[in-house]
Amino acid sequence: xxxxxxxxxxxxxxxxxxxxxxxxxxxxxxxxxxxxxxxxxxxxxxxxxxxxxxxxxxxxxxxxxxxxxxxxxxxxxxxxxxxxxxxxxxxxxxxxxxxxxxxxxxxxxxxxxxxxxxxxxxxxxxxxxxxxxxxxx
Numbered sequence: 795x796x797x798x799x800x801x802x803x804x805x806x807x808x809x810x811x812x813x814x815x816x817x818x819x820x821x822x823x824x825x826x827x828x829x830x831x832x833x834x835x836x837x838x839x840x841x842x843x844x845x846x847x848x849x850x851x852x853x854x855x856x857x858x859x860x861x862x863x864x865x866x867x868x869x870x871x872x873x874x875x876x877x878x879x880x881x882x883x884x885x886x887x888x889x890x891x892x893x894x895x896x897x898x899x900x901x902x903x904x905x906x907x908x909x910x911x912x913x914x915x916x917x918x919x920x921x922x923x924x925x926x927x928x929x930x931x
Contacts, residue, residue, distance in 0.1 A: 827850055
């Protein structure tokens with residue numbers, strides 16, 4: 795398994811928009827997979843969630859994430875942390891996101907296990923597009 799990059803090498807962007815505070819980090823899992831770690835307020839509900847999702851890069855650099863809705867063929871997606879703070883402030887978002895980054899080794903093991911089961915839907919679609927020369931719609 796790949797050695798975990800230090801937290802200093804993982805770039806985190808913290809910002810505020812109309813939905814509140816967010817923190818986002820990206821980590822290259824390998825040459826074609828990118829792990830996106832996102833912390834933000836749950837829209838339309840209460841609480842704050844940190845999620846980890848893996849995206850596959852095609853030859854042109856376009857990122858794809860196939861959702862499987864609980865099935866085994868989709869790309870990796872997991873809630874790393876969930877909390878219900880009284881207010882979702884920049885400090886609260888940053889603290890939960892940093893705590894999730896500290897779990898990066900565990901998340902990478904879960905990603906490795908997930909993809910050990912076989913190809914995902916996005917990899918299958920990308921391979922088919924490469925073979926036909928078609929462009930995605």
